[in-house]
Amino acid sequence: MYFEDLVPGTGRREPRAWLRSSAPVISLNGRWRFKLSPGPAEAPADVMSSDLVDDDWDELAVPGHWVLQGHDRPRYTNTAFPFPIDPPRPPAANPTGDHRRWFDLPASWPGERAVLRFEGVDSCFKVWLNGVELGTSKGSRLPSEFEAGAHLRPGRNLLAVRVHQWSSGSYLEDQDMWWLPGIFRDVTLRSRPAGGVEDVFVHTGFDQVSGAGTLQVDGVTTDPAYAVRVLVPELGLDLAAGGPVTIPGVEPWSAEVPKLYDATVVAPGETVELRIGFRTVALEDGRLTVNGRPIFFRGVNRHEHDQYRGRAVSEDTMRQDLVLMKQHNINAVRTAHYPPHPAFLELCDELGLWVIDECDLETHGFIYTDWQGNPADDPDWAPMMLDRMRRMVERDKNHPSVIIWSLGNESHRGRNFGELAKWTRQRDPGRPLFYERDRSYEFSDFYSLMYTPIDELERIGTRTEDAPAETAADPPLEARRRALPFVLCEYAHAMGNGPGGLADYQRVFERYPRLQGGFVWEWIDHGILLPGATDHVYGGDFGEKVHGGNFCIDGLLFPDRTPSPGLTEYKKVIEPVRITGPDPLRIENLQDFATLDHLTFGWTEELEGQQVAAGTLTVPSIPAGASATVPLPGTLVTGAPAGGAGERLLTVSAVLANDEPWAAAGHEIAWTQFALPSNGLPRGSSAPTTQRPARSARRADGRVVLGTGVFDPRSGLLVELNGLPVDGPRLDLWRAPTDNDNGQGGNNAAVSAWRAAGLDRLGHRVEAVEVEETELVVRSRVAPDGLGLAVRATYRWTAVGERLTLTVDVQPEGGWDGPGGTIKPACESWPRLGLRMALPRSLDRVRWFGGGPAEAYADSRQAARIGRYSATVDELQTPYVVPQENGSRIDVRWAEVSDAEGNGVRVDGAPVFQLTARRWTTEDLERARHRSDLTARDRVYLNLDLAQNGLGSASCGPGALPQYVLAPRPRTFAVTFSPLSAG
Numbered sequence: 001m002y003f004e005d006l007v008p009g010t011g012r013r014e015p016r017a018w019l020r021s022s023a024p025v026i027s028l029n030g031r032w033r034f035k036l037s038p039g040p041a042e043a044p045a046d047v048m049s050s051d052l053v054d055d056d057w058d059e060l061a062v063p064g065h066w067v068l069q070g071h072d073r074p075r076y077t078n079t080a081f082p083f084p085i086d087p088p089r090p091p092a093a094n095p096t097g098d099h100r101r102w103f104d105l106p107a108s109w110p111g112e113r114a115v116l117r118f119e120g121v122d123s124c125f126k127v128w129l130n131g132v133e134l135g136t137s138k139g140s141r142l143p144s145e146f147e148a149g150a151h152l153r154p155g156r157n158l159l160a161v162r163v164h165q166w167s168s169g170s171y172l173e174d175q176d177m178w179w180l181p182g183i184f185r186d187v188t189l190r191s192r193p194a195g196g197v198e199d200v201f202v203h204t205g206f207d208q209v210s211g212a213g214t215l216q217v218d219g220v221t222t223d224p225a226y227a228v229r230v231l232v233p234e235l236g237l238d239l240a241a242g243g244p245v246t247i248p249g250v251e252p253w254s255a256e257v258p259k260l261y262d263a264t265v266v267a268p269g270e271t272v273e274l275r276i277g278f279r280t281v282a283l284e285d286g287r288l289t290v291n292g293r294p295i296f297f298r299g300v301n302r303h304e305h306d307q308y309r310g311r312a313v314s315e316d317t318m319r320q321d322l323v324l325m326k327q328h329n330i331n332a333v334r335t336a337h338y339p340p341h342p343a344f345l346e347l348c349d350e351l352g353l354w355v356i357d358e359c360d361l362e363t364h365g366f367i368y369t370d371w372q373g374n375p376a377d378d379p380d381w382a383p384m385m386l387d388r389m390r391r392m393v394e395r396d397k398n399h400p401s402v403i404i405w406s407l408g409n410e411s412h413r414g415r416n417f418g419e420l421a422k423w424t425r426q427r428d429p430g431r432p433l434f435y436e437r438d439r440s441y442e443f444s445d446f447y448s449l450m451y452t453p454i455d456e457l458e459r460i461g462t463r464t465e466d467a468p469a470e471t472a473a474d475p476p477l478e479a480r481r482r483a484l485p486f487v488l489c490e491y492a493h494a495m496g497n498g499p500g501g502l503a504d505y506q507r508v509f510e511r512y513p514r515l516q517g518g519f520v521w522e523w524i525d526h527g528i529l530l531p532g533a534t535d536h537v538y539g540g541d542f543g544e545k546v547h548g549g550n551f552c553i554d555g556l557l558f559p560d561r562t563p564s565p566g567l568t569e570y571k572k573v574i575e576p577v578r579i580t581g582p583d584p585l586r587i588e589n590l591q592d593f594a595t596l597d598h599l600t601f602g603w604t605e606e607l608e609g610q611q612v613a614a615g616t617l618t619v620p621s622i623p624a625g626a627s628a629t630v631p632l633p634g635t636l637v638t639g640a641p642a643g644g645a646g647e648r649l650l651t652v653s654a655v656l657a658n659d660e661p662w663a664a665a666g667h668e669i670a671w672t673q674f675a676l677p678s679n680g681l682p683r684g685s686s687a688p689t690t691q692r693p694a695r696s697a698r699r700a701d702g703r704v705v706l707g708t709g710v711f712d713p714r715s716g717l718l719v720e721l722n723g724l725p726v727d728g729p730r731l732d733l734w735r736a737p738t739d740n741d742n743g744q745g746g747n748n749a750a751v752s753a754w755r756a757a758g759l760d761r762l763g764h765r766v767e768a769v770e771v772e773e774t775e776l777v778v779r780s781r782v783a784p785d786g787l788g789l790a791v792r793a794t795y796r797w798t799a800v801g802e803r804l805t806l807t808v809d810v811q812p813e814g815g816w817d818g819p820g821g822t823i824k825p826a827c828e829s830w831p832r833l834g835l836r837m838a839l840p841r842s843l844d845r846v847r848w849f850g851g852g853p854a855e856a857y858a859d860s861r862q863a864a865r866i867g868r869y870s871a872t873v874d875e876l877q878t879p880y881v882v883p884q885e886n887g888s889r890i891d892v893r894w895a896e897v898s899d900a901e902g903n904g905v906r907v908d909g910a911p912v913f914q915l916t917a918r919r920w921t922t923e924d925l926e927r928a929r930h931r932s933d934l935t936a937r938d939r940v941y942l943n944l945d946l947a948q949n950g951l952g953s954a955s956c957g958p959g960a961l962p963q964y965v966l967a968p969r970p971r972t973f974a975v976t977f978s979p980l981s982a983g
């Protein structure tokens with residue numbers, strides 16, 4: 001059967017470019033009739049017949065996936081095939097969706113050749129027009145065209161499409177994503193006029209020395225006797241197709257300045273509109289260059305995903321993705337792991353992004369046969385694989401944004417890739433090739449890896465990495481590999497809270513010319529909202545046995561396209577302008593082509609987080625790769641602060657001077673904050689004070705009273721602060737594990753060491769509550785059941801006026817460090833070190849002076865700006881699809897937690913602390929699997945931390961770097977509480 005053989009398709013036309021043509025076209029998108037059968041055998045034999053009555057069939061939106069429209073259900077696996085590995089056979093249970101649609105041919109429709117074009121059908125289909133079979137096709141994310149003209153009728157026509165969820169093609173489509181069958185991209189009927197433009201291949205070049213462009217347009221007509229002309233009005237060009245011709249004085253295309261020239265390709269029967277970008281892509285001296293300059297990728301891997309529509313993404317959604325990328329300083333997309341909707345590439349041309357266009361090819365699941373039977377190395381599969389490469393290259397060849405062809409993803413090594421590379425090099429010598437997973441790199445123009453640790457990246461930067469086993473015994477091949485530029489095609493796994501370490505990667509990328517940047521994994525969480533649901537689903541939510549869990553919830557955007565803190569962090573880390581200083585200020589242009597003339601620079605001076613002065617800076621024109629020094633305004637340099645005493649900060653920021661297609665004037669591109677000399681300490685700081693501690697500690701009425709605090713005499717916990725009920729602060733070392741804490745499949749899992757050390761079950765035994773003259777001292781031993789290790793915590797309370805200061809001394813005891821100790825493996829980190837307390841639920845507003853506005857952690861804190869912020873407790877939560885530790889604000893100098901009237905508590909750090917506030921406990925957060933599992937309790941829970949462990953990206957990659965690890969060792973920290981009252 002066609003769905004289980006190794007024939008890529010039948011009856012299809014030769015692949016060609018996606019063209020905007022003047023020829024008549026009818027969109028067949030819309031409501032279709034639909035019937036789902038459990039397998040091909042059960043599907044109606046007369047699906048193509050006009051006699052079949054389909055009135056009782058359901059309706060389905062096309063483009064769309066039936067599994068997201070109430071038929072069957074979506075299915076998520078990472079690497080596993082959700083059927084037995086028995087290539088090329090699909091499973092017996094092969095859901096088969098019959099789609100039917102009647103359409104009217106307008107009277108004006110030309111009675112000539114016509115084609116039916118499908119932009120994407122997952123995974124295999126057969127098509128009939130008016131009862132006549134036109135053909136079959138596989139290759140889900142690729143177009144298929146069938147001759148249709150001979151079978152069209154005036155008036156009503158019946159189109160029937162039978163789609164099989166599984167096919168031999170499924171073995172080539174094992175990308176880490178939802179399995180989503182259906183006609184999920186556009187369907188059109190296109191007239192093919194005599195004397196029309198069948199295909200166009202635009203080749204351009206740009207010579208950075210002379211400023212001249214070259215243009216060659218290969219036009220193919222339906223009849224070679226016809227001449228094809230090319231018009232580029234802006235350049236005054238009107239030429240016969242062919243070439244190349246040299247055009248002096250053109251403006252080049254780059255992702256930074258995406259200059260496009262409108263062009264028209266004219267044949268007697270048809271006109272095609274194109275947008276041409278002049279650029280030359282080359283490999284020179286071991287580096288990738290465009291227009292003669294090495295470029296640097298600040299990239300993301302993008303899957304097509306919409307929380308309601310799956311991979312049937314609208315053009316608005318595509319544009320939204322690109323606008324968000326541009327707004328966040330991203331300049332490159334790897335179309336992981338298949339060619340995107342064709343309109344997406346037009347938008348990349350227009351808005352300016354470098355694109356690695358990736359073939360719809362991944363055989364990852366053969367990992368479970370130890371790569372036995374992997375199609376990539378089986379010549380029988382070569383035609384299926386080559387068909388995919390050809391359809392991608394032919395479709396997308398005219399886009400200036402596409403600068404690299406990727407042969408596919410995660411398909412191990414195999415000779416068929418040699419066929420793909422050979423054909424592609426011959427067909428398009430103008431673009432280099434990429435393939436990561438063959439460690440010999442013989443078919444790739446790049447060396448590449450995924451999730452590489454920083455130290456390995458340093459070795460690659462200096463070309464001193466170990467040779468892979470695949471090339472070690474082959475000196476010429478190894479020499480070739482070592483000379484290649486390096487691109488980190490996936491890194492910084494953005495699953496849940498994280499990734500940590502982006503800034504560290506960036507530093508290494510920028511240090512070594514061989515490293516041409518990377519692509520964060522990945523752009524968006526693949527959470528799906530099924531009809532009527534409030535929680536996003538992921539693998540396992542249907543009780544299925546083989547699934548990939550929440551491994552697809554690993555994007556920089558939440559499923560509704562709200563940026564996550566990870567995206568804000570990435571934006572800051574990849575700023576194309578670096579501002580250092582402050583005296584003098586240095587502005588560095590990190591772009592590859594453009595000046596910074598499109599930006600304006602401003603500064604603000606803040607005292608205790610409140611603006612006291614502001615101005616603009618005059619910055620000279622700075623070419624790409626250059627920098628300039630800019631003097632600071634006089635008052636800032638002399639240090640004569642406006643206003644009174646307190647912490648002074650200078651913020652310098654670069655914003656768009658004018659509206660761009662992707663952001664309005666004023667949109668911020670880069671910023672830096674500097675500490676200015678400070679003029680004494682502000683009121684209310686927890687600095688040494690001349691006031692002497694109150695001699696007020698006393699026992700009274702079965703309670704201990706110290707200043708404004710009332711304590712329980714047995715637990716030593718604070719129970720009241722100035723009349724406000726409090727559930728006293730006590731030591732806390734636990735956090736609700738993040739996906740990165742959990743690591744991958746038990747590897748790298750910080751959390752397994754934490755649990756082995758009992759950090760998730762610590763108990764508190766109070767050994768002494770000592771009421772001294774001026775202080776209250778509470779001594780406790782904090783330890784888990786079943787283990788001998790512990791933490792000694794000594795809480796020392798003093799009161800000065802209304803202020804109550806708590807100093808906590810922490811001493812680890814017993815074998816935290818593994819060998820010889822009580823736990824194995826060693827527990828090398830603590831999730832957090834701080835205090836936990838509860839307040840009445842009415843205290844649901846937080847004001848703070850510190851890092852913000854969003855969450856930040858030790859290794860993801862570049863985007864946190866010191867300032868004054870306010871938020872409700874609910875707003876402080878970051879809505880991760882899978883609940884986990886989140887919402888921590890860092891470098892908090894002070895925070896006020898109050899009710900609507902302003903009554904509450906102020907907390908001062910010494911000098912700073914990390915703050916979280918939530919309506920549920922850490923344990924609630926840890927238990928929750930979906931957001932609706934979290935329900936508010938009648939308290940507000942605060943964590944006041946000295947520190948938390950870094951985030952890392954161990955959900956797929958390295959854990960937190962050593963400098964961000966919170967090691968178990970003795971520490972002392974303090975916070976001061978004071979009452980806040982309304983008015």
Ligand code: IPT
Pocket residue numbers: 078175176337409410450451490493521551554956
């Ligand atoms: C790599 C895949 O290429 C990508 O599709 C995704 O699954 C990612 O991992 C993790 O989310 S595979 C690599 C970890 C071996």
